[in-house]
Each structure stands twice: as C-alpha cells, then as structure tokens.
Amino acid sequence: MFFEDSVLMSRLLTFLTLGFHIIFATVGVGIPIMISMAEFIGIKKKDPHYTLLARRWTRGFTITVAVGVVTGTAIGLQLSLLWPSFMQVAGNIISLPLFLEVFAFFFEAIFLGAYLYTWDRFKNPIFHWLLSIPIVIGSTLSAFFITTVNAFMNSPQGFEIDEGKLTAVEPFAAMFNPATPSKVFHVITSSYLTSAAILATIAAVIILMKKGTTYHRKALKMTVTATFVFALATAIAGDSSAKYLAEYQPDKLAAGEWHFETEEGADLVVFGTLNENNEVKNEIRIPGALSFLAYGDFNAEVEGLYETPEDERPPLWIHYMFDLMVSIGFYLVGISMLFLIFWKVKKWNEYNKWLLTGLAVIGPLAMLAIEFGWIYAEVGRQPWIIRGFMTVAEGATTSPHVGLMFLLFLGLYTVLGIGCIVVLRKIFKNNPAELELEGRYPNVKESDKE
C-alpha cells in the first residue's frame, strides 16, 4: 500500500507542511509592509483611522506569525528528517542562505517583540513606526534567502562533482543561480499582493455586510490600491519567470503548457483536456503566444516536452495549476483596476454591490494562486530534488514510520488551523473598530470630515 512507501509519504508530508506553512509565510512577508504603510499614513495625515488600521492588523498578524514560526520550525527540521541524504549533500552548498535566513528571522523576531509592546511608549509616534522597518526588512530578507535555496534546487550551480565528492564549492554562485532573480522577484511581489488582497477582502466583506464605516472605506481604498500595484508587479515578475523557464528549464515550461513538439511560433494553450495520445482538446488556443511568453517574439522556437527523456518528464496535470494561477492573477489586476476607475470617476459609485462582491473574494483567490503556483513550480521539476543531480527517491529517508508521522502532522495542522480561525474571530468579533476608535481617540469624530 502507498502508506508504506516512504518516498511517496515523505513527498506528501513535505507537501502538507509546506502547503500549510506558505499560507502563514506569505502573510508573514506581506502584512508587515501593509502595517508599516498604514501607520506611516496615519502619522503623516494625522488620521487616527490609519493608525487604528495598523494596530488592528498587527493584532491579527501576531496570531498568524505564531503559526508561521512553528510551522517554519517544523519544515526546517523536516528537511533533515525526511530528506537526510539530500541534506547531507546539499548541506555543503546551501547552508549559507539557510543560515542567513535564520539571521533575518532573528532580526525580525526581535523587532516584532519590540513593536508589539511599545505602541504608546514614545512621545513622538515616528519612533514606533521606525521599529516596523526592521520587521519589513527581516521578513522580506527571509523570503529572499529561502527562495534562493529553492532556486538552487531548480538550477544548481556553484560546485563540481568529482567521483561522487563535492569539490570547488562556491556558496555565492550557488545562491545567485539563474533561477534566483525571477524566483525571488515573483515570491516577494506575490506575497505582498496576497496580503494586500486578504486585507481588502476583510474590508469589502464588512462593507457588504452593511457594517462599514469611514474606517472600512479608507481601509478598502488603501488595500485595493496596494493590490493593484502589487498585482502589476507580480505580473511582470511572472513574465520574467516564464522567460527564465524557457531558457533553463524548458521541460517544466513545456509540461505546464502542454507543448510537446519543438516548433516556431508556438501557440499558448489555455485550459482544455488531454486524450491518451497527448492531443489537446477543448482548449482556448492563442496563436504564437507561447513563443511570445517565452522569448518576447511571436515566431521564436520553443523546445517541446518530447526533447526530454520520458523518465525525466514532470506530470502533465501541472498545466491546470499554471492556468489557474495566471487566471487569478489577471482577475486581481482587472478587479482592482475597475475599483480604482470607479473611485476616480466621480459619478460612479465604487461601493456598488457587484464590485464589492468581486473584491470580497480576492484574498482567498490570491492565496489559492500562491498554492497553485508553488505546486506548479515544485511538481514541475519532478523527478528531481536537485535538478540533474539527485532524484527525489535518492534523497528520501528510509524510515518505515513516515506514514504515521503524516497522520500526526495532519492532526497538528488541523488543530492549528482551527485554533487560528477561532482566535482571530474572537479578537475582532466583540471589539468592532468604531468602539475601539472611540475608546482610543475620543476626538476623532470632529477631525473626521470625509
């Protein structure tokens, strides 16, 4: 039975941990910058609405950080527990970014503690805001360093293998491999995007439920603006990732696009189905678009999947992951732009029900896109764990107990997930923003003339 297959179970357990962790890691990277911006706007405009926004976001953020920290610790240890042979080899090359990631995390943890407990401690609020900068830097640097590790696994370099032994190790060459720039860019922009989208969803839902006040409308405007900017940046990053793939990992691109024969002017296949002869049916076909996506030229030649030996090809279902991710990305750009247009055109009501409903789903959708994107990126390099050097089967543990551990962690993440939701609801449900605003800033009604 598959439950006894330690390689498969190691893969599933790693998927489970990472799939759960990236929800919290993503908001961990993106929310600090939103908090920092809101607090800064609040100080500059002397508008307590924004300061309160920063405060309330921070309060929810601590809960997600806690789960992010503990699941991050879990994946850190699981790397060695589930993939001991991989770590024995790769540890020689990737320990530098892993090590630096912990430093960045350390830095962030110190300042997060300081930020949380000093809201009313400084006479000049700008000092408190300054404490948020290291949090933003620390969380973004963590994302940077850990992404270089993943980039290395996709595009290994910076070492030589001499009779099974690693020689000529260059840590910085391994860190700054060809996959690093596009991957880091894409990870960071999409994390910012997703966090902004989640905060926008919260504001939109509250306004839709007719509980919205000036506070929520300001929140919505700020978060949707951020969503739009980050969505554009993510689109650019995604495009650079596709160009990287075409050059360095054509098999991943070809499997994701169902592009089998090498040809010039390759069409882009959107959705559709495959029959047993690998013929594409029911698809939307955009002529020449794949060539354009890959090389910026509608007639360029794109390598097909048949160039890759059969046992080194990734599974073909990742096509759907790619398409879902990209579709959601386009939706996010579109809906946030629509809101901005409605807002700027004075005659139109940007708070109409349809637009708000469209915005109410962007947070969960963006998070799904993160998951789809990572599944595409990770399953797309199967069967390799270090592309071209070590397969997943060679890296896995031989322990017979992985199946049992899978159940253990499934239970853990269920408990953590439910706990997180329950606590977040509890924090905000009985403490609406208006009440807190009145309690903290009794004079706000007069100063608020919007």
Next chain:
Amino acid sequence: MSYEYIGITVLWFFLYGYLIVASVDFGAGFFAYYARLTKKDHIINKLISRYLSPVWEVTNVFFVFFFVGLVGFFPDTAYYLGQSLLVPGSIAIVLLAIRGSFYAFESYGSKDNSVYMFLYGATGLLIPASLATAMTISEGGFIEETASGVHLMIGKLISSPYSWSVVLLAIVSVLYISSMFLTYYAHRADDRPALEIVRKYALFWSSPTIIASLTTFIALSQHNPVHYQKAIGLWWMFGISVAFFMIGLFLVYQGKYYGWAFIAVMFQFFFAFFGYGASHLPYILQPFVTITSGATNETMGVTLIIAFIAGLFLLIPSLVMLMRMFLFDADYVKGKK
C-alpha cells in the same frame, strides 16, 4: 583554530543560549499552570507574561539557529540524525508547535483558557525531555547502520539508565533555571508576594538539580567509559560549575543579590555544558560523525563563519535594545508601561 572548531564552538554557544532562555520559558509555563492549580496564579502569572510576551519568538530562533547551523557546518549529522530521529524529532516538533502557537493564542487572543494553560505547562516539561534524547543518542550505542539504512534502537534507548538520567536532569534543570530567573525578575518588579513564591520554587529545585547531575555522571561512566574518562580530565570545569551552584544557592537563601544569583546560575550551566561538550569531542555523533570527518568543505565553513560574524553585528545591538526595553527597564518590569 581550524574552522571546524570555530564552528562547533559557535553552535555550542547557541545551544547554551537556547538552554538558558528556553529553560526560563519552559519552566515558566509549568509554574504558571502549577500556580493555577494551587490558586496562586493571580500573584505570579502577570509577572511571567510580562517577561515572556515580547521574547518568546526570539527564544525559538535560538533553537532554529542551532539545528540549521549544525546541518550547515556538519552536513553528515543531517544524514545520521535525520534517518534515526524521525519519530522523536517529529514528536518534538509537534510539541513545540502546540506550545508556541497556543502561547500566542492565549496571550493575544483568548485570555485564561484552561486547556491552553494545561498544554502550555505540560509541553514545557515534555519538550526538554524529548530534546534531551538527541543528546543521549550522540553518546553512541543507540543507532545502528545496516544495509537498509540507519535505525534508532528504541528498545535500547528506553531501557538505558543513562537516557533516563539525562531526561531527568533536563527537566529539573529547566525548573531550577526558570525559578532562579523568575526570582530575580520578581525582585526587579518589586513584587514581594510573587518573589516569596518563586523563591521557594528555586530553593526547592536546587537539590534535585545537583543530584541529577551526579547520577548522570555515574550513568555516563557505565554507558561510555571513554567519554567519562575525558570528562574526569576536565574535572576543574565541573568543579567551577559546582562552586557557582553554591554561590547562586547561597545568595537566594540569604535573600539578596538576586541578579548575581542568576548570573551564578548561568555560569554554573556554562561550565557544566562546555565541560560536557569539550569532553565529547572529537565525536559529534559516536561513532559515525567526528568533528573532522563530518565537517562541510572549507570554503563553506569559512563563509559561514564570516556570515556569522556579520550577523552578530546586527543581532547583538538588537538584542541589547530588546533587553533594555523589556528586561532592564524598571518601569516596564513593574508594569507601568
């Protein structure tokens, strides 16, 4: 000194740092729950959470730092420990995860939830016990390498007096270190009722600590005579450790200089811990990994050390800032900020 020795020294420092800060945290969780049971929680729990809230995440990083550094400097340990520790390692992760997240759930979310308090207190003792297992295994004799891979011999581990004495030592040391720290912190906060309680805890846990240290020594002489002989060669380190134990205990008993008492506790564990570590060398994991055989390549080793020094320039000022804000700021400690 070659880079492997710098590497292991750095890692040992971090493990020592974790030992101190995590003990305070783990023990505090237990005491908080115990105080709830004995209806004294209103006296000491506010004090405990004032210290822990801003620093719990930092505590966790010390641990992450150690294991990431260990795999970085000595990748072979990932292979042997990873293969053999899947089950105990996973249990430790689950305990750590429950503890960390439930701490946040309780202190930022729902106050005074008894289930959270219980889990927080219970994991505070179970985690040191499960982490101590890794220490026991490094003595050798508990894992075997066969054609099918590396395996932990669980039966041997469970029936070994040495492994139980290490677990016991870990638990009582946690309670001792924690209560000594809380005594100091209560004194700084000028909180007499709390001080009375935690001072009693400290005096109580001192004797099991020193007894467990001795029994661990005896069990080690049975389990690994070579290591024991090397430890005897470093007798003066352990002697200094005992001397600091007496100083710390004396000061708390006298009821003054609690700050110095806690520093004495830190030195007590520093000498014991480094004495143990030094006598353990050249093995990291007997008999599979030695400090030279298991080390990473020289380029990476040197790069890691440079990265480490650069990182310290960032960390030390930040840590000092954190301590000045929350540990040495009298107004904060007293609850005025």
